[in-house]
Amino acid sequence: GFATLDTHRTLRVGMPEVVFAQGKTAAQVAAIARKLAQRGPLLVTRLDEEKAGPARRAVKGSRYDPVSRTLSKGRMSLPVRGPVAVCCAGTSDIPVCEEAAVTLEVMGVEPVRIFDVGVAGLHRLLARRGDLDRCVAVIVAAGMEGALASVVGGLVGKPVIGLPTSVGYGASLGGLAPLLTMLNSCAPNVTVVNIDNGFGAGFVAGLIARQG
Amino acid sequence: GFATLDTHRTLRVGMPEVVFAQGKTAAQVAAIARKLAQRGPLLVTRLDEEKAGPARRAVKGSRYDPVSRTLSKGRMSLPVRGPVAVCCAGTSDIPVCEEAAVTLEVMGVEPVRIFDVGVAGLHRLLARRGDLDRCVAVIVAAGMEGALASVVGGLVGKPVIGLPTSVGYGASLGGLAPLLTMLNSCAPNVTVVNIDNGFGAGFVAGLIARQG
Amino acid sequence: GFATLDTHRTLRVGMPEVVFAQGKTAAQVAAIARKLAQRGPLLVTRLDEEKAGPARRAVKGSRYDPVSRTLSKGRMSLPVRGPVAVCCAGTSDIPVCEEAAVTLEVMGVEPVRIFDVGVAGLHRLLARRGDLDRCVAVIVAAGMEGALASVVGGLVGKPVIGLPTSVGYGASLGGLAPLLTMLNSCAPNVTVVNIDNGFGAGFVAGLIARQG
Amino acid sequence: GFATLDTHRTLRVGMPEVVFAQGKTAAQVAAIARKLAQRGPLLVTRLDEEKAGPARRAVKGSRYDPVSRTLSKGRMSLPVRGPVAVCCAGTSDIPVCEEAAVTLEVMGVEPVRIFDVGVAGLHRLLARRGDLDRCVAVIVAAGMEGALASVVGGLVGKPVIGLPTSVGYGASLGGLAPLLTMLNSCAPNVTVVNIDNGFGAGFVAGLIARQG
Amino acid sequence: GFATLDTHRTLRVGMPEVVFAQGKTAAQVAAIARKLAQRGPLLVTRLDEEKAGPARRAVKGSRYDPVSRTLSKGRMSLPVRGPVAVCCAGTSDIPVCEEAAVTLEVMGVEPVRIFDVGVAGLHRLLARRGDLDRCVAVIVAAGMEGALASVVGGLVGKPVIGLPTSVGYGASLGGLAPLLTMLNSCAPNVTVVNIDNGFGAGFVAGLIARQG
Amino acid sequence: GFATLDTHRTLRVGMPEVVFAQGKTAAQVAAIARKLAQRGPLLVTRLDEEKAGPARRAVKGSRYDPVSRTLSKGRMSLPVRGPVAVCCAGTSDIPVCEEAAVTLEVMGVEPVRIFDVGVAGLHRLLARRGDLDRCVAVIVAAGMEGALASVVGGLVGKPVIGLPTSVGYGASLGGLAPLLTMLNSCAPNVTVVNIDNGFGAGFVAGLIARQG
Amino acid sequence: GFATLDTHRTLRVGMPEVVFAQGKTAAQVAAIARKLAQRGPLLVTRLDEEKAGPARRAVKGSRYDPVSRTLSKGRMSLPVRGPVAVCCAGTSDIPVCEEAAVTLEVMGVEPVRIFDVGVAGLHRLLARRGDLDRCVAVIVAAGMEGALASVVGGLVGKPVIGLPTSVGYGASLGGLAPLLTMLNSCAPNVTVVNIDNGFGAGFVAGLIARQG
Amino acid sequence: GFATLDTHRTLRVGMPEVVFAQGKTAAQVAAIARKLAQRGPLLVTRLDEEKAGPARRAVKGSRYDPVSRTLSKGRMSLPVRGPVAVCCAGTSDIPVCEEAAVTLEVMGVEPVRIFDVGVAGLHRLLARRGDLDRCVAVIVAAGMEGALASVVGGLVGKPVIGLPTSVGYGASLGGLAPLLTMLNSCAPNVTVVNIDNGFGAGFVAGLIARQG
Numbered sequence A, B, C, D, E, F, G, H: 001g002f003a004t005l006d007t008h009r010t011l012r013v014g015m016p017e018v019v020f021a022q023g024k025t026a027a028q029v030a031a032i033a034r035k036l037a038q039r040g041p042l043l044v045t046r047l048d049e050e051k052a053g054p055a056r057r058a059v060k061g062s063r064y065d066p067v068s069r070t071l072s073k074g075r076m077s078l079p080v081r082g083p084v085a086v087c088c089a090g091t092s093d094i095p096v097c098e099e100a101a102v103t104l105e106v107m108g109v110e111p112v113r114i115f116d117v118g119v120a121g122l123h124r125l126l127a128r129r130g131d132l133d134r135c136v137a138v139i140v141a142a143g144m145e146g147a148l149a150s151v152v153g154g155l156v157g158k159p160v161i162g163l164p165t166s167v168g169y170g171a172s173l174g175g176l177a178p179l180l181t182m183l184n185s186c187a188p189n190v191t192v193v194n195i196d197n198g199f200g201a202g203f204v205a206g207l208i209a210r211q212g
Ligand SMILES: Nc1ncnc2c1ncn2[C@@H]1O[C@H](COP(=O)(O)O)[C@@H](O)[C@H]1O
Pocket: A089, A090, A091, A092, A116, A120, B186, B187, B188, C017, C018, C019, C020, C021, C045, C046, C197, C198, C199, C200
């Protein structure tokens, strides 16, 4: 076939290959998804609604979520140390957050959603400290200037995964501005993933949450 | 002479010409400073200590400050609505803040210094709310990720002047990262000046503070 | 709900939360607008004509303006020191100027429109000096090279808010060129907001215009 | 004093404030270090050898390491889940790695050094798989093209912290090239910190290694 | 006509002029293709399916391939030293690889396809060492972080042509990230062509493969 | 009206205001064009075919050219020193060249077209030396790498106006690559205009060609 | 020797080869200068004072100017249409202006110096209109935001050569800001040369000034 | 020790490990060089004269060349198909060319030097066509605008390796301008290496020149 599947990835890195649907045809996605779903949990990301049909039909029991644009089935059952918080600055960042949340769910980790708590109204975040405190890691999605990651980083003694989004315009440079903000964070517990990469943020947070 | 002085600038824009010493010789600075000091208050910025001597001697009663690298004499006496806060995120931003503070003083406006209150320890800023509240405008200097401007912007109903600094390394890109952060601020009361431009921040804040 | 509204923002920063419609669905905008309009003046920005219907119907008495792409209702009635000039270099900058003007109107401040006075024909600007002189602050919108901000800055002793626009092509880099121009202005009374951010420019100018 | 120390940071984020010596005078560093060392373990980073004297003398029992340019004293004793690997592509990346290693040591976590194993000779890395496997997280420092992070990411089921360095020339753009490489990693377990930020990489890895 | 064909290019550089269809009308492409096909093998690149008809009809015996978006006819018959490997990291890079492969075929060189062998699962590449070893040059197409070029470069003692692709999002910057990766490769046998330039990669590899 | 026409521009700079239609409505263009055409020659640039109707009807005798996307009427009749060459590297650069040629014609200067003579086949350019030699200035349009400007610059002792175009892909960065090429030309007679700015190139060349 | 001198350049482009001393040793400069001075006027640019000795001694009658960092001898005597204005925004731009002025003098063209007339005080420029009007071309050097080129462009009907300088800091990006400003000028008579390239600006202006 | 030498690199890629001295101490270089020289030919690059002593003494028979900043000993003796041309545009590019030439010599390939033949005087290049024609590959080093690579590419039917240099200033952006020029070359036989990477260019050309 056209693809060289990485079939022992679960053994090696503790998670099956995840399908990146962008740039693939609906038929290619369906073929790959069917093959992967035979061996364990399935996750397909960046799958537009119009392209999701064939894959959803190819994998019985799979579920398509239009907000996160993911197709998924099953969840892993490794022991976990605790939940992961998924925060965002504005309501426009929710789709990216949901991609992270679905990824966590497939990994068997509980996501705790803390949405629309941007720094222009800090009391909204401070009201959720209890939720932050019971998590083992925090994902912070933010576009525009991305300052929320630093503020959260200053509040918790846990790893914070900065997830810059392309929300904004002009000098936000398609997400480069919040990316730079997070990379330069004065809070040293912040690491960063690619712009709009909800999957990557969820995946690393999931690994951190794992026992052992 | 080599320079074309703008002698009726005070009439036109309410402040005499200010000398930008960078890229001028000590002799050029001294010659210009002497001429300008004959007509009103004097302010020379970006004047390195080794280069300050001739100008200081040329203008009797002038004062050189090595932290802000300014030479100044006199102050304007226009009516003023209130003081201006000058905040910064870290101690390395202090020289830029002092350039702003000296500018305010020459304009006859009181600067209120609120230093080293970066977002990694927000309580330090919240402890100074009283000081913020009595000012008519706020200058926020920050390097690295520059998130402090957005946080201050969310706390006060006054104009906030974002003053990005070149403090940082790597992806701070010589101050471009905090500059972008401030330009994309989700707090809409933030406007921005050039990297390390303490003089410009002080000058605009001084204009805002003026009566009438 | 999906959004965490910042309901005491007026108390804190003197203006209710303004809705940024870009990236939200028509239904989300309508729901948020209805809730915010119950407590005070309403302003929704970046609302495309096709998406405006539900929000306009949800808020009785609201008004949609297709040039500025804003929906608004009511105006604040705090005491004000004077009007604000809104200048632009070319006719293509008018939509961004109107976003600033509508923002000023909702804040209860009078905008003075001075349009199409770019530096390629300076006499057009000089003919409007009287209008500039009666304002307490000046907004200058310009795309292409953005030189107008510096020229206005040299003419008035008031705060000038540089508002770079994405008008232009090629090396204008989507507005980065006029943004850089304004940040480097040799006129020290110029501060800058994000590209095409008419709302932010209007908001800061409105704050400056306020009494006390 | 000039600095506003964040004295309850340990309570809040599980680690005392760490001093960033770059841009501070030797006297400032010494003053801050003395105060912080009274309350717990001390870490000063980016401290040049010529500037280290006063701080070393101010804090009895402190140790200066010229390779990592750190001054440190004491170590935390929180329970830890396992060691952290610190890999690098070439010998020029060692100083940055050592900054990470010292940070881990102060946090009470054992660093496992795996140096000079760049992808141009992959067998060198594969020979160290046993070491990688016994760690709970992996730091990968690399300059030039930074490909090592992706390769390590594909080999281990642990969080990988990409640490781009400024080693290289020309199109490495002072470390931006490996930074971009790591942000775009096709291995989804890679998160990234700022260029040359060994401290941040060590700190996050230390948090991940902590029990509970 | 509108075009100045370079009719003795084969004599000079060993290959007829190749048509770059992007930005030309279907009629212009057909006219140029007809003229060139009278003198030797024909290759048209970047020809969208909707625009291909007139040229295909104008040149009898020509073949349009929708994956590589090429129209071609005939092949050169110069003596050749061996085949060329065409590798890629992911299935989304296949169209660019096929542009390279068709170019090689028109030059009379055999392409050896090694697809979907990205560094997140290195064993897939190592399984194809035999194929790599029998080639005289290797083309490596990769988007996202582009690390595959360095890894292949470290495995073979042949020229490697790095072919960055625009596959990816966010910080991949439309292919600039893998381009920088390949330019900074620590494997010194890697040279680089423009993003998505399958034709150029195939052409240079074809020249290297030529006898004499 | 919405526009502030610069009606004495011809007196001041020797050419009436030229209308930049991009970003204006068809009605706005028609209104401005009608007013300007009453006073002298008319030139409208960047006017898409679908938007041209109203303006063409508003100005009797005007002529719309779809290749250069210009509407024009009349020509100036100042004394001229000689023709201007308009060269381009590839056939895709022709529209930009035609914008320059039409501008020259409206200024009363003869354009000499030398098209598709890129450096990959230098003999094509050398064959046109006679044409180059009888011109008083040379415009060189080129996309991709833009090397043609330097080569022409080395052949003639006249001012060369480099006109970078957005033809290309990937690392051509929308025309930034040929823009940089031309700015760094080792031939010192090359000056540069904005990407795709055929109007500006034609206008300056026209001024150079003028007598006196 | 190490250099391949272009000895018939005068015949071809009307000016002998000019030596770019930066990156050459004092001995290399002296050797090349001696050879070139045997055939006509000599110009060496970017020659630091410490490196100038050998060349000055090698060419009898040559003159070193430390402000422009040029070594020159003789002047061309072709017929000329008029002088060229050399303007600058601030006194720090004078060295670059002087490089242009010396180049003009070697070409036999009179430079008219109009210095320190930046847009923050426009009356200074307007006071020199008579001087601008008697010139056949205008060079405008400016750093920081570079707005002066557009303003001059709007005042004169002559070719204006924008000469961006590296004067400034922060967001001036080493001269990229004024470079972009000038490339995007709304005055269409502005063309642009490289940052700090006084030689190139002078050379093109000299060609424009030539008779015939 | 601190370094993990790649001792079977010759077997794998046909050339021993080459030492990149930049960022290493003189002692580190000497230690590595001694070890590598025991097994075959030695090449150390980017070795400043002041740092070369220890390594030169550590390896008997080694030779230090200050122009290319290389230390070398021995040469490989694999069968070769022909010489490689090493061209450059200006005399300032010679050090980078010499790094390529020394690399070729160590690989047992003859370099043919064609220096100072930039496009501002094309006849200088055309005079060397015979030399170009007898080579199996061509290296073209150029700074400033880098146009020479395209011109050479259009003249020869051989692989051309574009070697951008950091020679230039302002908009050459430290070599990014010629790098982009070469990547966008309209001559399709051009591939590119990193800025100033003479070693890489020489190495790939050497591989191409090898028999079999
Ligand atoms: N046009 C605009 N540009 C930038 N920020 C805006 C704009 N309109 C509203 N905002 C800000 O965006 C925030 C609302 O974001 P959200 O919660 O996503 O609706 C508010 O804090 C506003 O101050």
